Amino acid sequence: MRPTTRHRGNQRAAELRARALRRLPGGVGSNVRLASATAFFARGEGARLWDVDGNEYIDYLLGQGPNFLGHAPPPVMAAVADACRNGIVYGAQHPLEVEAAERLCEVLRWPDMVRFGLSGTEMVQAALRLARAVTGRRKFISFEGHYHGWLDNVLVAVDGATPGPASAGQWPEHLADTVVLPWNDADLLADRIAEQGEEIAAVIMEPMMCNAGAIEPRDGFLPQVRRLCDAHGIVLIFDEVITGFRLAPGGAAERFGVVPDLATYGKAMAGGWPVSALAGRGDLMERFGSGAVNHSGTFNGSVMAAAATLATLDLLTSRPPYAAIADVGGALMAALPELGRDHDLPLRVQGVPAAFHVSFGPPDAVHDYRGLARLDGERYARLAEALQDHGVWVAPRGIWYVSAAHGDGELAQTLQRVAATLHEADPSWA
Numbered sequence: 001m002r003p004t005t006r007h008r009g010n011q012r013a014a015e016l017r018a019r020a021l022r023r024l025p026g027g028v029g030s031n032v033r034l035a036s037a038t039a040f041f042a043r044g045e046g047a048r049l050w051d052v053d054g055n056e057y058i059d060y061l062l063g064q065g066p067n068f069l070g071h072a073p074p075p076v077m078a079a080v081a082d083a084c085r086n087g088i089v090y091g092a093q094h095p096l097e098v099e100a101a102e103r104l105c106e107v108l109r110w111p112d113m114v115r116f117g118l119s120g121t122e123m124v125q126a127a128l129r130l131a132r133a134v135t136g137r138r139k140f141i142s143f144e145g146h147y148h149g150w151l152d153n154v155l156v157a158v159d160g161a162t163p164g165p166a167s168a169g170q171w172p173e174h175l176a177d178t179v180v181l182p183w184n185d186a187d188l189l190a191d192r193i194a195e196q197g198e199e200i201a202a203v204i205m206e207p208m209m210c211n212a213g214a215i216e217p218r219d220g221f222l223p224q225v226r227r228l229c230d231a232h233g234i235v236l237i238f239d240e241v242i243t244g245f246r247l248a249p250g251g252a253a254e255r256f257g258v259v260p261d262l263a264t265y266g267k268a269m270a271g272g273w274p275v276s277a278l279a280g281r282g283d284l285m286e287r288f289g290s291g292a293v294n295h296s297g298t299f300n301g302s303v304m305a306a307a308a309t310l311a312t313l314d315l316l317t318s319r320p321p322y323a324a325i326a327d328v329g330g331a332l333m334a335a336l337p338e339l340g341r342d343h344d345l346p347l348r349v350q351g352v353p354a355a356f357h358v359s360f361g362p363p364d365a366v367h368d369y370r371g372l373a374r375l376d377g378e379r380y381a382r383l384a385e386a387l388q389d390h391g392v393w394v395a396p397r398g399i400w401y402v403s404a405a406h407g408d409g410e411l412a413q414t415l416q417r418v419a420a421t422l423h424e425a426d427p428s429w430a
């Protein structure tokens with residue numbers, strides 16, 4: 001366990017780590033968490049986390065995104081507790097599920113129908129299966145740096161010359177129908193669709209690339225993708241698992257004004273509760289309803305999931321947090337590079353106030369995964385560890401998420417803690 005500079009101690013975490021290593025592979029429950037395997041939290045409230053040794057952090061990872069309302073938002077907790085008193089899962093329909101589906105379509109505005117599930121990974125697969133069923137085609141186009149879950153056909157390593165499997169146990173054949181292109185280049189996409197359009201069932205993308213950087217689509221890119229899909233009978237899937245409800249109530253589709261055919265949601269949709277959704281055009285989604293396309297799940301649309309979704313959507317529409325997040329996140333985005341300049345450090349920030357990316361490198365905007373790879377992410381990862389030791393909980397990969405619970409107090413304290421980190425006498429990240 002690495003030494004802490006500011007924090008009181010880590011004895012309890014060290015004990016838990018030793019126990020975790022014996023019973024949980026790598027001591028974690030998700031490979032993504034191998035990056036923070038020594039951290040054990042006891043409590044989260046609002047924008048803050050407390051670890052098992054009593055150290056406090058301002059949280060900018062938000063559970064990888066779900067805690068958009070802050071940790072343990074009281075109205076969501078109360079709605080879940082109330083709803084599940086009458087049972088948890090029925091294996092049949094219930095009123096809250098219908099209400100949650102109605103509200104979701106109303107808030108998102110464009111979809112006709114929705115299916116609920118448990119994870120984003122699963123909804124991506126449902127979307128791809130549906131697109132293949134509708135088009136009778138096998139292949140789909142995805143993009144370098146975009147993450148669509150951990151399953152065989154979407155988990156892609158793009159470090160080498162050609163995209164390939166990213167995990168042991170995954171074979172090149174698993175990616176035989178996956179066409180991976182650089183993102184944000186409409187001409188390249190048009191060329192590939194001109195060559196292979198008849199074989200392509202779907203184009204899937206994060207409409208703003210948040211898993212690698214926080215990179216917005218270039219002007220005109222999304223409308224051009226929409227036109228290409230329309231012209232070639234290709235289903236356009238937005239993976240809004242991160243952008244949904246975060247960029248706007250209607251997610252990236254609303255923010256960028258481009259409507260997909262299908263979209264996946266999760267994370268910010270339910271105040272931290274584990275639930276995901278696939279929303280889409282009625283003529284496509286009906287294929288699930290007719291039974292032609294299978295999507296199933298014992299826990300889909302559970303009482304708690306529906307209650308958490310409804311309570312979250314109520315909050316997002318009755319007390320929209322977007323302006324306040326723009327203020328706090330915007331102030332951070334402006335202040336971090338300035339703090340860097342004070343220390344002659346090329347600290348750079350890119351993205352939007354609700355989701356931005358911090359790294360070391362030239363300030364010019366990057367537009368795709370290859371541009372991102374040219375920045376000094378490794379050095380930033382070391383800085384992120386030092387920031388954690390100073391009470392700023394950020395991911396080594398550079399993303400900062402801002403929640404509705406981050407206020408002026410968190411902003412001021414964060415900047416103090418970042419400044420203290422940059423002042424360190426013998427920094428590990430230099």
Ligand SMILES: Cc1ncc(COP(=O)(O)O)c(C=O)c1O
Nearest residue numbers: 119120121147148149239241242
């Ligand atoms: C854009 C995107 N799609 C899909 C997923 C997978 O979602 P889950 O982890 O809920 O399976 C993630 C997870 O981070 C994601 O960011």
